[in-house]
Amino acid sequence: MDILQLIANGIPAGVMYSLVALCIVLIHNGTNVVHFGYGDQITFAAYLVVIAQTLFGAPLWLAIASSVVISALFGLFIYLAILAPIRKTPLLVQVIATLAIGTALREGMRAFMGPDPWPFPALVAPRIFNLSGVFITSANVAAVAIAVIITVALFVFFKVSKYGQAIIAACENAKGASIVGISVTKVFASIWIVASVLAAVSAILMAPVVTLSPDMGLIAIKGFCAAVLGGFTSLPGAIVGGILLGLIETTAGYYISTAAKDVVAYGVLIAVVIFMPQGLFGKAQLKKV
Amino acid sequence: MTIQLSLHDVTVRFGGLTAVNKVSIDVSKGTIHSLIGPNGAGKTTVINTVTGVYPPTSGDVLFDGKSIAGTPPERICALGLTRTFQNTELFGDMSVADNVRLGMHRIAPYGVLSAALQLPTARHAERRISERVAELLDLVGLSDQRATEAQFLPFAKMRRLELARALAAEPTMLLLDEPAAGLRAGEVDELNGLLRMLKDRFGMTILLVDHVMPVVMGVSDRITVVNFGQKIAEGEPQDIRKDPAVIAAYLGH
Known part of the structure; x- marks a missing residue:
């Protein structure tokens, strides 16, 4: 296998990590909370599609649309009902709350949908393109295309629009933001909605490729790795970190063994934390004493 | 009144x-x-x-x-x-101009979609906003630094930027929390001039909290003195200067 094929396999895996990392960083920038239940929110959104299709007989587009809407409302619920009321407690309490949300979702799905994998409908007809010796599947093309569109849309939103700027401002300095008339509560609520909508999008891209079981959300750990790689506070960093992680994994999978993929990925995470804790795009944390 | x-x-x-x-x-x-x-x-x-x-x-x-x-x-x-803060609460990663622009959050008329599509009304509004930002930066003397990230400004300029951001919201009243603390003599005079101009030219009401007597005595129409959470005196600057309770509070009993 040549290097181009490795890239062609690594990038689609990477963009999934990028999407997850992007949302984890977004939530973290706004509320300082690392959302450990995010992966399970993705699994939940994937199950919503399956439930709408198999239990209610909805067509795929309707199933996807309802999953996006319910996921968004669920994100708003998490913020308003759980995290907003405890926002003044120590950070550890809030982080454990996100762990609890994740566990409740995961075990809830195991209880109601069973521990066995469910088949997930492919978004696009399965095809394999041959670009002069490099093979690319239609699912991967769709994943990259959607991820690119979402990324571009988000960056335009944050750069150009007033509401995007307000979100960035409130993430940086909530006190300053509220004094210029920005409702910090609304900003945080909208962050949770955006992240939860993207959880549904990730679910739809991921579920056909990996196996949809209650434990699918474990893939979010790779999103954390990507976020750490990118510096954990930088949105572009999250994107680059995700793609880099995808490439590293694929390369390790080919040259060492598929079983070594995860070992290498987490090895990179540990190395980054030890030698470059500010990540690729983060700012060095210097504390004046 | x-x-x-x-x-x-x-x-x-x-x-x-x-x-x-x-x-x-x-x-x-x-x-x-x-x-x-x-x-x-x-x-x-x-x-x-x-x-x-x-x-x-x-x-x-x-x-x-x-x-x-x-x-x-x-x-x-x-x-x-609106108000400013003792230790300034700016958006440090953003440019000086963007900080002021965000001050207009409440009154800026354009929305997400029109801005993204660059509709004529949005472009017109955007031009008006840019003009207003330039005007306010000129007022506080930061025109040269409009592209600088706020975190790299010296402290005295951060204070002025925060004032510009507060003014961008078009308030009728300003609360200034220790705007003169840590300023040099020349900067104190500039601040006095700026505060007087806000009052005379724009009819702004200002509640000023400060320690720096040249500012307080120089610009105030009225002064309220508090100590241990209680009001101990109120009046015009010349009366406050002579008030025995005030002198006792500041010099100790």
């Missing part, structure tokens, strides 16, 4: 500590009113209570005749009352 901001017997308690005890202050429209007192006298607590950082334990705060006690800061901003 009409009263713009009025505190009625405002008391603020944090647990067992009474930070502000039955303080009443009336600030007339179009005047500069100063609130002074030794460290820990409760001045910042008064400002925080007025701007909705925390509600008063008892008593009431009226702005333009309406009670604003317990109203969140973003709503108070919408009523036309």
Whole structure:
């Protein structure tokens, strides 16, 4: 296998990590909370599609649309009902709350949908393109295309629009933001909605490729790795970190063994934390004493 | 003269500590009113209570005749009352111009979609906003640094930027929390000039909290003195200067 094929396999895996990392960083920038239940929110959104299709007989587009809407409302619920009321407690309490949300979702799905994998409908007809010796599947093309569109849309939103700027401002300095008339509560609520909508999008891209079981959300750990790689506070960093992680994994999978993929990925995470804790795009944390 | 901001017997308690005890202050429209007192006298607590950082334990705060006690800061901003902070609360990663632009959050007329599509109305609005940003930066003397990230400004300029951001919201009243602390003599004169101009040219009402006597005595129409959370004197600068209770509070008994 040549290097181009490795890239062609690594990038689609990477963009999934990028999407997850992007949302984890977004939530973290706004509320300082690392959302450990995010992966399970993705699994939940994937199950919503399956439930709408198999239990209610909805067509795929309707199933996807309802999953996006319910996921968004669920994100708003998490913020308003759980995290907003405890926002003044120590950070550890809030982080454990996100762990609890994740566990409740995961075990809830195991209880109601069973521990066995469910088949997930492919978004696009399965095809394999041959670009002069490099093979690319239609699912991967769709994943990259959607991820690119979402990324571009988000960056335009944050750069150009007033509401995007307000979100960035409130993430940086909530006190300053509220004094210029920005409702910090609304900003945080909208962050949770955006992240939860993207959880549904990730679910739809991921579920056909990996196996949809209650434990699918474990893939979010790779999103954390990507976020750490990118510096954990930088949105572009999250994107680059995700793609880099995808490439590293694929390369390790080919040259060492598929079983070594995860070992290498987490090895990179540990190395980054030890030698470059500010990540690729983060700012060095210097504390004046 | 009409009263713009009025505190009625405002008391603020944090647990067992009474930070502000039955303080009443009336600030007339179009005047500069100063609130002074030794460290820990409760001045910042008064400002925080007025701007909705925390509600008063008892008593009431009226702005333009309406009670604003317990109203969140973003709503108070919408009523036309805004402030600066003792240690500045800027958006450090953003440019000087963007900080001022964000000050217009409440009044800027364009939305997400029109801005993204660059519709003519949005472009027109955007041009007006840019002009206004330039005007405000000129007013506080930061025109040369519009592209600088706010975190790299020297402290005195951060203060002025925060003032520009506050003015961008087009308030009718400003609360300034120690705008002169740490300024050099020349900078104090500039600040005095700026405050007087805001009052004379724009009819702004200003409640000023400060320690720096050349500023307080130089610009104030009226001064309220607090100590240990209680009002101990109120009057015009020349009376305050001679007031025995004030001298005792500042020099010790």
